Structures are given as structure tokens and as C-alpha cells.
Amino acid sequence: MGTARTSTDEVAGERRQLINVAYRLLGSLAESEDAVQEAYARWYALPRSRRDEIVAPGAWLTTVTGRICLDVLGSARARRERYVGAWLPDPLPTRAEWDNGPGTDPADQLVLDESVTMAFLVVLESMTPAERVAFVLHDVFRYPFAEIAGILDRTPAACKQLAASARRRVREARAPVTGAGQADAVRQVKEAWETKNIAALVDLLDPAAVMTADGGGMVGTVLRPVEGGARIAQYMVAIADKAPGLELVERSVNGSPGLVARRGGAVLTVASFEVADGRVTRIWVVRNPEKLRPWGREDRED
Incomplete structure (x- = not known):
């Protein structure tokens, strides 16, 4: 036994x-x-x-x-x-x-x-x-x-x-920046996004940056990658205009600095970033609710 x-x-x-x-x-x-x-x-x-x-x-x-x-x-x-x-x-x-x-x-x-x-x-x-x-x-x-x-x-x-x-x-594949370098870049993106500062976002994004979003057909999002820093910045600000009350918080995503968008404690979006030479080169945005289940709710104080 x-x-x-x-x-x-x-x-x-x-x-x-x-x-x-x-x-x-x-x-x-x-x-x-x-x-x-x-x-x-x-x-x-x-x-x-x-x-x-x-x-x-x-x-x-x-x-x-x-x-x-x-x-x-x-x-x-x-x-x-x-x-x-x-x-x-x-x-x-x-x-x-x-x-x-x-x-x-x-x-x-x-x-x-x-x-x-x-x-x-x-x-x-x-x-x-x-x-x-x-x-x-x-x-x-x-x-x-x-x-x-x-x-x-x-x-x-x-x-x-x-x-x-x-x-x-x-x-x-380009080696991404991790640690403090990525955290600083993500924090600056968050601040520029919250203030809807297109010029600041453009400066933080690589001119050839690409943003890919995954909604799984369950929530609204772009179906194809958004290419170019200027276009991504405009898209981000447009999203902010359409989503009043959305709160951005810095969170670790897959072990690296990222951003979480939530409303009323519910996590709606999780964003991951790749940073090279001080600028964001890739953004991966997951909005498919089925993929956000482990995130649960974030009702605690920050």
C-alpha cells in the first residue's frame, strides 16, 4: 500500500x-x-x-x-x-x-x-x-x-x-527589451494613452510598429493588424474616446510589463508589448473573454 x-x-x-x-x-x-x-x-x-x-x-x-x-x-x-x-x-x-x-x-x-x-x-x-x-x-x-x-x-x-x-x-526575431526598459516604455504609453496624447504616442511607437488584436469574434476589435506607429496611436486614442470609464493599470503579462484595461473591476483587455531601441515595436491585445478567464476581477485597491 x-x-x-x-x-x-x-x-x-x-x-x-x-x-x-x-x-x-x-x-x-x-x-x-x-x-x-x-x-x-x-x-x-x-x-x-x-x-x-x-x-x-x-x-x-x-x-x-x-x-x-x-x-x-x-x-x-x-x-x-x-x-x-x-x-x-x-x-x-x-x-x-x-x-x-x-x-x-x-x-x-x-x-x-x-x-x-x-x-x-x-x-x-x-x-x-x-x-x-x-x-x-x-x-x-x-x-x-x-x-x-x-x-x-x-x-x-x-x-x-x-x-x-x-x-x-x-x-x-528581434530581441525584446525586458525589465526596467520595457516597464518604462509601457508606463509612458499608459500615460500618453490616458491623456489621449497622439503626438506622445507616436514618439513612443516605432514607425514600423504593428498592433495585433484577438477578439475571437466575441467582442469588437480590429480583425487585421494595424501597421505603423501613427496609425496605431490614432486607433488607441479613438478607442479611448469610445470607452469612457475604462481604467488602465500596469500589470505583469506573461512575466513582462504590460497593461490591463478594466471597467468596474472586470478585465476587458490585456495588452503585451515588445520594446526595442527605446520604442514599442509590437503590441498584442487580447480581448477574447474566454482567454481572459484567469484574470478574473480586479476589485482590490492599487
């Missing part, structure tokens, strides 16, 4: 790691939760004798989760072609900034680091499913290519090539 309890605890303890792997592979909290639940369902569907033979349950669960995510990624592109407007990864609050139930939300399990910034996740979206799996598992989680080969059904050498190709995509 003691061995069985230890095994059960060990298996249950893998959930946090699996959620972190799945979110980086899928960019969706709901899909990540489904993938991990499916992996556990397959584990418990095994005969007890088969489970006892598995020396490393965590490795088994990771392999199964990886395969499930690979299948999801393969079908996601077709689904996203039918998605209304642009599709963006789910934005993540820090643990202190969400309140959606005691330890039940997958957001509570996630480790926020450079591998979950919106800029990084958007680069991951440009990869093929096989590239993404090979790169995330090897470069982020340090799994050996011999294990990744079992997930992708390819040779370790082929998996190594996939990871190298993915790595080139990451290098080609």
Missing part, C-alpha cells in the same frame, strides 16, 4: 511540469489542461501491472502529453484559419494578480519566464508542429533528443535538425 501511495503521489506531482510543457507547446490554457487530462486518463487506463513496469512515470506522461500536443498543433492551423480575426496565445497573469479558485486553474501551475513572454510565444507560432515540439522540449526543458525522437517518431538526428531550424527562427 505504501508503494502504491508513493506512486500515486509521484504521478499527481507531475501535473505542474506537464502544464508548463503543454502551455509552451500550445499557447492555450484550455487546450493545455485538456492535453494533460488526456495524458492522465491514458495513464490510469493502463493495467496496474503495466503501470508498475514503468520506471519513470513522469517521463511516460511527458511523452504522452507531447504526442497529444503534437496532434493538437497539427489540427490547430486549420481551426485557426476559421478563427475570426487574429489568434494570439492566452495571456497569463502572475499568481498574485489572479483569483479564480484555490489552486484549480492551470495558470496557478505555470512558471513565468522568458519562454512564456508573448513575443516568444508568437515566434513559436511561426514554427511547424515538429519544430516547436523539438525546440521547446530540448531548449526550454532540456529533454534529450533520444526521448524527443519517441514523441515525434523521428531519429534523434532529425529532431536535432528540427530544433536547430526552430532556433534560427528565434534568433531572426
Whole structure:
């Protein structure tokens, strides 16, 4: 009985790691939760004798989760072609900034680091499913290519090539500014947005900046990226004019400085930023209510 309890605890303890792997592979909290639940369902569907033979349950669960995510990624592109407007990864609050139930939300399990910034996740979206799996598992989680080969059904050498190709995509993307530099830029954007200062916004935005919004067809937003600092500034001010009573607050989004727009305590919009050479180069705006569930309500005093 003691061995069985230890095994059960060990298996249950893998959930946090699996959620972190799945979110980086899928960019969706709901899909990540489904993938991990499916992996556990397959584990418990095994005969007890088969489970006892598995020396490393965590490795088994990771392999199964990886395969499930690979299948999801393969079908996601077709689904996203039918998605209304642009599709963006789910934005993540820090643990202190969400309140959606005691330890039940997958957001509570996630480790926020450079591998979950919106800029990084958007680069991951440009990869093929096989590239993404090979790169995330090897470069982020340090799994050996011999294990990744079992997930992708390819040779370790082929998996190594996939990871190298993915790595080139990451290098080609502009490296964003993090920490104080990004926080300062986001704070200035907030102040200029609140005062509807178009000139100040234009000065803060790179002339070639791009803003992408995700409403999922559930709320109003632009369906195509807004390109150019001047156009983005005009759009932001127009939104401010149409949304009286909207409050902007600085919040960590996927571990980096961002902005949250709320009304009456309800979070309506979460914005992520990429900053380079002192100017904002990319803005990702998530308004799809289904993707904002972990943010709950923000009724506390700031």
C-alpha cells in the first residue's frame, strides 16, 4: 500500500511540469489542461501491472502529453484559419494578480519566464508542429533528443535538425527589451494613452510598429493588424474616446510589463508589448473573454 501511495503521489506531482510543457507547446490554457487530462486518463487506463513496469512515470506522461500536443498543433492551423480575426496565445497573469479558485486553474501551475513572454510565444507560432515540439522540449526543458525522437517518431538526428531550424527562427526575431526598459516604455504609453496624447504616442511607437488584436469574434476589435506607429496611436486614442470609464493599470503579462484595461473591476483587455531601441515595436491585445478567464476581477485597491 505504501508503494502504491508513493506512486500515486509521484504521478499527481507531475501535473505542474506537464502544464508548463503543454502551455509552451500550445499557447492555450484550455487546450493545455485538456492535453494533460488526456495524458492522465491514458495513464490510469493502463493495467496496474503495466503501470508498475514503468520506471519513470513522469517521463511516460511527458511523452504522452507531447504526442497529444503534437496532434493538437497539427489540427490547430486549420481551426485557426476559421478563427475570426487574429489568434494570439492566452495571456497569463502572475499568481498574485489572479483569483479564480484555490489552486484549480492551470495558470496557478505555470512558471513565468522568458519562454512564456508573448513575443516568444508568437515566434513559436511561426514554427511547424515538429519544430516547436523539438525546440521547446530540448531548449526550454532540456529533454534529450533520444526521448524527443519517441514523441515525434523521428531519429534523434532529425529532431536535432528540427530544433536547430526552430532556433534560427528565434534568433531572426528581434530581441525584446525586458525589465526596467520595457516597464518604462509601457508606463509612458499608459500615460500618453490616458491623456489621449497622439503626438506622445507616436514618439513612443516605432514607425514600423504593428498592433495585433484577438477578439475571437466575441467582442469588437480590429480583425487585421494595424501597421505603423501613427496609425496605431490614432486607433488607441479613438478607442479611448469610445470607452469612457475604462481604467488602465500596469500589470505583469506573461512575466513582462504590460497593461490591463478594466471597467468596474472586470478585465476587458490585456495588452503585451515588445520594446526595442527605446520604442514599442509590437503590441498584442487580447480581448477574447474566454482567454481572459484567469484574470478574473480586479476589485482590490492599487
